[in-house]
Amino acid sequence: MGATKTDLFTKQQNEIAAMAKAIAHPARIAILQYLVKKNACVCGDLVDELGLAQATTSQHLKELKTAGIIQGSIEGASVCYCINPKVWKQYRDLFNAFFKEVDLQGSCC
Amino acid sequence: MGATKTDLFTKQQNEIAAMAKAIAHPARIAILQYLVKKNACVCGDLVDELGLAQATTSQHLKELKTAGIIQGSIEGASVCYCINPKVWKQYRDLFNAFFKEVDLQGSCC
DNA sequence: AATTATTATCGCAATATTACGATATAATTA
DNA sequence: TAATTATATCGTAATATTGCGATAATAATT
Numbered sequence: 677m678g679a680t681k682t683d684l685f686t687k688q689q690n691e692i693a694a695m696a697k698a699i700a701h702p703a704r705i706a707i708l709q710y711l712v713k714k715n716a717c718v719c720g721d722l723v724d725e726l727g728l729a730q731a732t733t734s735q736h737l738k739e740l741k742t743a744g745i746i747q748g749s750i751e752g753a754s755v756c757y758c759i760n761p762k763v764w765k766q767y768r769d770l771f772n773a774f775f776k777e778v779d780l781q782g783s784c785c
Numbered sequence: 786m787g788a789t790k791t792d793l794f795t796k797q798q799n800e801i802a803a804m805a806k807a808i809a810h811p812a813r814i815a816i817l818q819y820l821v822k823k824n825a826c827v828c829g830d831l832v833d834e835l836g837l838a839q840a841t842t843s844q845h846l847k848e849l850k851t852a853g854i855i856q857g858s859i860e861g862a863s864v865c866y867c868i869n870p871k872v873w874k875q876y877r878d879l880f881n882a883f884f885k886e887v888d889l890q891g892s893c894c
Numbered sequence: 895a896a897t898t899a900t901t902a903t904c905g906c907a908a909t910a911t912t913a914c915g916a917t918a919t920a921a922t923t924a
Numbered sequence: 925t926a927a928t929t930a931t932a933t934c935g936t937a938a939t940a941t942t943g944c945g946a947t948a949a950t951a952a953t954t
Contacts, residue, residue, distance in 0.1 A: 678941070680811065682811060689814045692808070693811040700809045701789065702789065702801075705794070705801050716892065718931090729913065730914090730932095748893070750920095752922075753930050753931080772880075772884075774814075774817075780868050784866070786912060787911070788939055810941090837942095838943065840901095841943050862952055
């Protein structure tokens with residue numbers, strides 16, 4: 677046990693959960709906020725900004741990149757990261773749809 | 786190591802991450818979708834619906850309840866759960882604000 | 895009162911995540 | 925070319941999450 681039983685759920689449910697998991701860490705939220713503010717930055721900037729070790733920062737960047745929400749391009753010796761606008765919009769639309777207005781009277785039984 | 790270094794991040798960053806974590810599992814997404822559809826249900830309904838063990842289902846319900854996004858009221862021998870509309874709206878507004886429109890040209894360096 | 899039904903919690907095993915030092919790799923600089 | 929800079933990856937330790945059987949607690953039923 678310990679592993680999530682993804683086969684019990686729909687593709688959509690697994691996708692929403694995976695997207696939520698991608699942003700379910702304050703460091704990754706901080707990275708995304710920093711990228712939105714600065715438009716682009718290199719890994720080293722984030723190491724200074726976050727206060728986490730270089731290895732840890734790189735690992736969080738990798739997770740965000742795997743999720744597709746950021747992209748990196750090699751810029752000489754460093755790597756420049758920025759938001760992937762297409763995927764960013766997908767996230768916005770998906771969370772928007774999930775939390776859409778419903779007639780919630782909170783009538784519990 | 787292993788524990789998240791919450792002290793490195795702002796209260797807001799930790800809050801957004803915590804909210805994302807609350808819905809970062811397909812079973813919890815499925816529970817919320819079921820509650821939106823049915824308006825209210827008891828734990829046993831979800832055990833049948835999800836296909837997870839009773840103990841596991843109860844645990845996921847507890848996490849959603851701790852996050853505040855659902856509420857439960859004792860109804861005889863069973864417990865009736867429903868969405869907490871106030872917190873639901875907070876989630877919607879917060880994710881909405883986080884993923885708000887920004888001028889993302891995706892211009893990476 | 896004894897049985898049954900419903901849910902929560904405990905205890906444990908398996909797996910995942912977080913964090914970091916050490917090291918590898920590749921580009922830049924001296 | 926050697927040293928430096930920037931990033932990624934490996935290996936490992938600490939902690940968290942997931943899942944479930946067993947059991948406790950409470951209400952309903954017989």
